[in-house]
Amino acid sequence: MHQVLEPAFVGRTYGDFLFRPQVGVVDSRRAVSLTTRLSRRLRLELPVVSANMDSVTGARMAEAMALEGGMGFVHRGLPIAVQAEAVQRVKRRHGYVVEQPLCLPRGTTIREARVFIATHNITGMLIEDARGSGRLAGLLSNRDLPWVEGREEHPVEQFMTPAARLVTGPPGIPMEEAERRMFEHRIEKLPLVDAEGRIRGLITKKDVILARRRPYSSRDAKGHLLVGAAIGARGDFLERAAELLRVGADALLIDIAHGHSHAMREAVEAVRAKFGDVELVCGNVATAEGAAFLKELGADAVKVGVGPGRGCRTRLETGAGVPQLQAVREAWCAVGETVPIIADGGVRDDKDVFLALICGASSVMLGSLLSGTDEAPGSVIEDPGTGEKRKIYRGMASPQAVLDALYSAEPREDALAVDVPAEGQEMQVPYRGSVVDILSRIRGHLRSAVSYAGEATLAAARTKVLPDPLRYLVPLSSAARDESYER
Numbered sequence: 001m002h003q004v005l006e007p008a009f010v011g012r013t014y015g016d017f018l019f020r021p022q023v024g025v026v027d028s029r030r031a032v033s034l035t036t037r038l039s040r041r042l043r044l045e046l047p048v049v050s051a052n053m054d055s056v057t058g059a060r061m062a063e064a065m066a067l068e069g070g071m072g073f074v075h076r077g078l079p080i081a082v083q084a085e086a087v088q089r090v091k092r093r094h095g096y097v098v099e100q101p102l103c104l105p106r107g108t109t110i111r112e113a114r115v116f117i118a119t120h121n122i123t124g125m126l127i128e129d130a131r132g133s134g135r136l137a138g139l140l141s142n143r144d145l146p147w148v149e150g151r152e153e154h155p156v157e158q159f160m161t162p163a164a165r166l167v168t169g170p171p172g173i174p175m176e177e178a179e180r181r182m183f184e185h186r187i188e189k190l191p192l193v194d195a196e197g198r199i200r201g202l203i204t205k206k207d208v209i210l211a212r213r214r215p216y217s218s219r220d221a222k223g224h225l226l227v228g229a230a231i232g233a234r235g236d237f238l239e240r241a242a243e244l245l246r247v248g249a250d251a252l253l254i255d256i257a258h259g260h261s262h263a264m265r266e267a268v269e270a271v272r273a274k275f276g277d278v279e280l281v282c283g284n285v286a287t288a289e290g291a292a293f294l295k296e297l298g299a300d301a302v303k304v305g306v307g308p309g310r311g312c313r314t315r316l317e318t319g320a321g322v323p324q325l326q327a328v329r330e331a332w333c334a335v336g337e338t339v340p341i342i343a344d345g346g347v348r349d350d351k352d353v354f355l356a357l358i359c360g361a362s363s364v365m366l367g368s369l370l371s372g373t374d375e376a377p378g379s380v381i382e383d384p385g386t387g388e389k390r391k392i393y394r395g396m397a398s399p400q401a402v403l404d405a406l407y408s409a410e411p412r413e414d415a416l417a418v419d420v421p422a423e424g425q426e427m428q429v430p431y432r433g434s435v436v437d438i439l440s441r442i443r444g445h446l447r448s449a450v451s452y453a454g455e456a457t458l459a460a461a462r463t464k465v466l467p468d469p470l471r472y473l474v475p476l477s478s479a480a481r482d483e484s485y486e487r
């Protein structure tokens with residue numbers, strides 16, 4: 001045990017405290033860094049991850065989260081192939097280098113090339129000598145396609161820029177050098193070829209610009225966006241893990257309702273035996289003992305929260321749970337900074353994120369706050385009477401989600417049986433537009449909070465507050481709570 005839980009945290013959660021303003025040291029809030037650890041090896045510039053729930057994180061949400069500096073965990077209420085495809089979409093979407101660029105061989109007709117370009121939604125493609133040869137023959141872009149009639153059966157090589165006239169780069173070319181070449185020659189695509197003339201990658205202007213505009217995006221060493229994926233602890237979880245890792249998932253999440261359990265131990269041991277040192281997030285727990293247990297098992301991050309979520313009915317149905325700020329603090333008192341803590345569930349206002357972070361969490365997982373956005377799965381429902389737009393948010397153990405899992409074309413073996421009472425519920429939430437705006441708002445509020453804490457970085461604020469948060473927190477009476485939050 002790292003430290004004993006302060007009694008003042010017992011029974012307390014986010015609405016119970018305010019932060020006592022400290023002497024400010026930053027001139028501009030924009031300068032405040034929010035860099036944090038998500039897990040042993042992963043770093044984020046925004047300490048926020050999206051929940052692995054079927055009404056929150058699919059490929060679109062995961063992509064947006066990573067572009068904004070956070071990360072998404074794709075939910076597992078899907079057949080393995082579909083979940084893996086979602087992860088692959090995020091990994092393939094952006095990168096400094098497209099490692100396996102789409103190619104067509106010489107001899108392809110213009111008609112076929114047009115179909116290929118439309119199918120893959122690209123602006124041009126590399127042409128190789130013979131199918132599968134990998135030898136660069138040229139580049140065909142949209143602009144090269146003939147617009148006069150009667151050329152549809154002509155081969156692409158009549159219109160492409162041949163390899164001899166192309167500006168190319170070697171594999172591993174530094175980003176700055178690639179950018180310089182592209183700008184100097186006013187080109188939008190830089191094929192990478194080795195000494196034998198084989199295609200080894202492609203750099204596009206679009207990706208370079210995106211990487212420059214969002215230096216805070218969460219990316220791996222190759223510039224691909226970071227993405228996590230949930231696997232569960234039973235049934236097909238090892239098969240699922242294998243597929244998710246194959247397509248490049250950066251972290252696996254063993255996510256079960258009661259993470260301080262024998263089932264978790266067996267699952268972690270099985271994953272480690274089969275996949276070794278992969279980045280593994282485990283949860284959920286809500287006590288010091290639970291957090292210490294996951295640390296001992298070798299989790300790379302510990303996810304904390306039993307029953308605080310908006311779609312949760314666990315506390316109502318079973319009486320089990322710990323108020324979320326107490327749970328986060330207990331976990332930190334147990335493991336300190338030896339393993340990062342993800343505070344999962346119960347965040348209703350942006351200020352809750354900051355309270356979680358300075359009491360122990362390294363990042364925060366959000367469900368309902370991010371639902372209702374364009375990027376969350378599901379369509380917008382419009383009330384015919386009021387014209388109000390809404391989306392569905394539901395707990396993963398809600399009767400609806402459980403039934404969907406049971407009746408899906410490829411039922412999950414660990415789908416809850418109908419005789420297990422539902423511990424989640426479904427609700428409608430207001431439609432909120434793009435998640436990007438919500439994340440920008442959270443980023444802004446977090447930066448202000450750090451400046452009220454008298455520091456220039458979240459890391460410094462945490463270092464200052466974590467050993468003794470009660471020095472900095474004001475407990476609220478119910479009158480003070482009304483004064484603070486009732487408007």
Ligand code: XMP
Nearest residue numbers: 051309310312345346367368395396397424
């Ligand atoms: P928020 O408050 O951000 O919480 O919406 C998201 C978290 O809620 C958890 N979750 C559930 N908990 N029954 C539960 O007891 C459920 O059906 C359920 N579905 C989600 C989960 O930890 C999520 O990240």
